[in-house]
Amino acid sequence: MSSSCLNLLLLSYGHDPFEGYDGLQRHDFEIQRYRLTPDFTCGADFSAFNLVGLDGLMPSESILELLQTQQKTETSKFIIFNLQENIQNAVNYLQAGARGILTGKHEQQEVADIFQAVHQGAIYIDNDVAQKLAMRHIKKILEPFDTLSSREFDVFCLIAEDFPITYIANQLTISLKTVFNCQTAIRRKLNVQHNEQFKLIAKNNGLI
Numbered sequence: 702m703s704s705s706c707l708n709l710l711l712l713s714y715g716h717d718p719f720e721g722y723d724g725l726q727r728h729d730f731e732i733q734r735y736r737l738t739p740d741f742t743c744g745a746d747f748s749a750f751n752l753v754g755l756d757g758l759m760p761s762e763s764i765l766e767l768l769q770t771q772q773k774t775e776t777s778k779f780i781i782f783n784l785q786e787n788i789q790n791a792v793n794y795l796q797a798g799a800r801g802i803l804t805g806k807h808e809q810q811e812v813a814d815i816f817q818a819v820h821q822g823a824i825y826i827d828n829d830v831a832q833k834l835a836m837r838h839i840k841k842i843l844e845p846f847d848t849l850s851s852r853e854f855d856v857f858c859l860i861a862e863d864f865p866i867t868y869i870a871n872q873l874t875i876s877l878k879t880v881f882n883c884q885t886a887i888r889r890k891l892n893v894q895h896n897e898q899f900k901l902i903a904k905n906n907g908l909i
Contacts, residue, residue: 706729706730706731707729707730707731707751707752707816707817707820708730708731708733708749708750708751708752709725709730709731709732709733709750709751709752709753709754709816710732710733710734710735710747710750710752710753710754710777711732711733711734711735711753711754712735712736712737712753712754712755712756712759713734713735713736713737713756714736714737714756714758714759715756715758716758717736717756718754718756718757718758718782718783718806719734719754719756719782721809722809722812724809725809725812725813725816728809728810728813728817730813730816733750737756737759741763743763743766743767743770744770747771747776747777748776748777750776750777751777751778751820752777752778752779752780752816752819752820753771753777753778753779753780754779754780754782754816755767755779755780755781755782755799756782756783757781757782757783757784757785757790758783758785761787761790761793764781764790764794765793765794765797767779768794768797768798768799769797769798771798772797772798778800778801778819778820779798779799779800779801780799780800780801780802780803780815780816780819780825781794781799781801781802781803782803783803783804783805784802784803784804784827784830787862788830788833788834788837788858788862788908788909789858789859789862789864789872791826791830791834792834793872795824795826800819800823800824800825801815801819801824801825801826802825802826802827802830803815803825803827804827804829804830805827832907833907833908833909836906836907836908837858837908840906840907840908841854845891845902845906846891846906848890848891849886849887849890849891850883850886852873852875852879852883853883853886853887853890855873856869856873856880856883856884856887857883857887857891857899857903858903858908858909859872859873860884860887860896860899861899861900861902861903861904861908861909862900862903862909863900866880866881866884887899
């Protein structure tokens with residue numbers, strides 16, 4: 702093993718998203734694997750590892766707690782694998798310090814390149830997630846969303862992703878009353894009667 706090899710920890714939770722990646726050792730990675738359990742403590746010490754691959758099937762609250770805890774140490778860099786279709790989770794993970802977001806299976810060489818790039822300071826986001834994040838910035842000022850305020854647009858996206866009202870209020874640091882008022886304004890401006898239509902509109906416009 703090269704003296705310049707990187708210490709890599711792969712944390713799986715459900716179905717192992719890292720199956721077939723053991724050959725990364727040929728790319729100057731020293732690999733350790735660990736399967737997380739529901740009683741996993743987010744206060745675990747990862748300082749011995751340059752990079753941590755984290756299973757996106759882990760409950761989002763636990764991933765955020767882990768990232769926020771580790772962000773204070775600024776030692777390991779985290780990459781989320783197997784992210785589920787929820788785009789807001791990708792935003793939350795990146796804000797909490799994740800340096801990579803992957804949604805599907807990748808070739809071993811590509812994964813090795815991603816880990817190396819992140820170790821060198823890059824941020825990696827799979828194209829499907831990056832495109833949806835970009836679309837949100839673009840669509841905010843285009844029809845049919847140009848009539849919505851920035852806050853109303855954020856509320857719209859979160860409702861479309863099936864988040865409960867209490868989560869939306871906490872996520873946007875606004876009151877429940879403000880969320881309900883935004884919801885009413887969105888329905889009026891977009892001529893929407895039911896919340897199910899929020900998801901349909903969002904999908905048709907490439908937001909989720």
